[in-house]
Amino acid sequence: MRIGYLVNTYPRPSHSFIRREIAALEQRGYQIHRFAMRGDAAALTDPADQREHAQTERILEAGGARLLADLPRKGLGAAMATARRRARAGESSLALQMIYLAEGARIAARSQALGLSHIHAHFGTNSTRVAAYSRLLGGPRFSFTVHGPEEFDKPQPLDLAGKLALSEFCVTVSSFGRSQMYRWAETADLAKVKVVHCGLDLSRWTDPQPLPAGPPHLVAVGRFAEQKGFGLLIRAFAQAWRQNPALRLSLVGDGELRPAIEAVIAAEGMAEAVKLLGWQDESGVRAAMDAAHVLVTPSFAEGLPVVIMEAMARARPVIATYIAGIPELLRQDQEGWLVPAGDADALTGAMLAAAATPAERLQAMGTAARARVLRRHDIAESARLLDELIRSSQG
Numbered sequence: 001m002r003i004g005y006l007v008n009t010y011p012r013p014s015h016s017f018i019r020r021e022i023a024a025l026e027q028r029g030y031q032i033h034r035f036a037m038r039g040d041a042a043a044l045t046d047p048a049d050q051r052e053h054a055q056t057e058r059i060l061e062a063g064g065a066r067l068l069a070d071l072p073r074k075g076l077g078a079a080m081a082t083a084r085r086r087a088r089a090g091e092s093s094l095a096l097q098m099i100y101l102a103e104g105a106r107i108a109a110r111s112q113a114l115g116l117s118h119i120h121a122h123f124g125t126n127s128t129r130v131a132a133y134s135r136l137l138g139g140p141r142f143s144f145t146v147h148g149p150e151e152f153d154k155p156q157p158l159d160l161a162g163k164l165a166l167s168e169f170c171v172t173v174s175s176f177g178r179s180q181m182y183r184w185a186e187t188a189d190l191a192k193v194k195v196v197h198c199g200l201d202l203s204r205w206t207d208p209q210p211l212p213a214g215p216p217h218l219v220a221v222g223r224f225a226e227q228k229g230f231g232l233l234i235r236a237f238a239q240a241w242r243q244n245p246a247l248r249l250s251l252v253g254d255g256e257l258r259p260a261i262e263a264v265i266a267a268e269g270m271a272e273a274v275k276l277l278g279w280q281d282e283s284g285v286r287a288a289m290d291a292a293h294v295l296v297t298p299s300f301a302e303g304l305p306v307v308i309m310e311a312m313a314r315a316r317p318v319i320a321t322y323i324a325g326i327p328e329l330l331r332q333d334q335e336g337w338l339v340p341a342g343d344a345d346a347l348t349g350a351m352l353a354a355a356a357t358p359a360e361r362l363q364a365m366g367t368a369a370r371a372r373v374l375r376r377h378d379i380a381e382s383a384r385l386l387d388e389l390i391r392s393s394q395g
Contacts (some may be wrong), residue, residue, distance in 0.1 A: 011040075035059060072137055079133055091157050091159055108135075117394060118141055164186075171386070199379030199382035212291055219292035220298070224256065229341070233347065239344070296318075304325035312369035322341065329377075336369065
């Protein structure tokens, strides 16, 4: 089966889960054409992402004249009416809607030329809108994956219900995500909403390392942004460190909060306790996890973070916030600790509790974490479920 995958900007360093999903479907015999509106080659350091970039067709690189030339007469009136409605509803400006429409026309034309029978879009934002326009303009049937939290911040302006109605099915990455789609779906479309977890290529996670020797060491991985909770994390860690100066923290990532984080480190005199490791590729993230005892994910809003799956696959317990799909994977006192989002004192307490936990107990929690993620997040099983959904949608 020849299908297309559509993402607004692809690949990105944070999109390894999409790359794994595509690879797993290809292992099942699919021929997959990658579409993106644009690329971000300068941000790619992982060779696998760079190879993916080379395989991806970037629609906007075709140029405005080519996009306009692909606009068909059939279905154009209905598509333009949709563009005007979506602009009035606040999804975007009319100018942007018209760009999405032109991109959809290009996807439809390219899908016909390539013999694609289905398009799967990731994220329920403009990539799915482009897939919907493609369908209205004679393109193939489509489906989409909703991750959250962005889609659930403004479900009505984004027209999640309308996109679902036009689609063959919608995938959510957790039961929580499914519940949010249920809030906005028409009753007739509820059965279209399916849960398919993001997965790991388990062949690459076969050698979990024992917990390191030395003082208690925490690691956090992600974009230094308030949504990810890094501003709260560094302040909570400072409280914990004052009570237990043996604590150590490594931060993998970067972002707009870096100056504020560096200021707290300097003000608290924590230069020896906190290390900023910058962005790392998959091997670098794995090494940082192996050097730590516990992952900390202090997010305020999430879908279901892949970094938690990766840490659990490395047999590391996790401290995370009790939001979205996280409690479906991580259970209190079994694979780690769950704290209320935004509660600095609770986060401090969890870090101190992890530091005080005997090594044997931490190792047992890590072992349980690995067993749970391997059982729930095998990319081969996720691809099997997607395969069934795509084939059943072909009629």
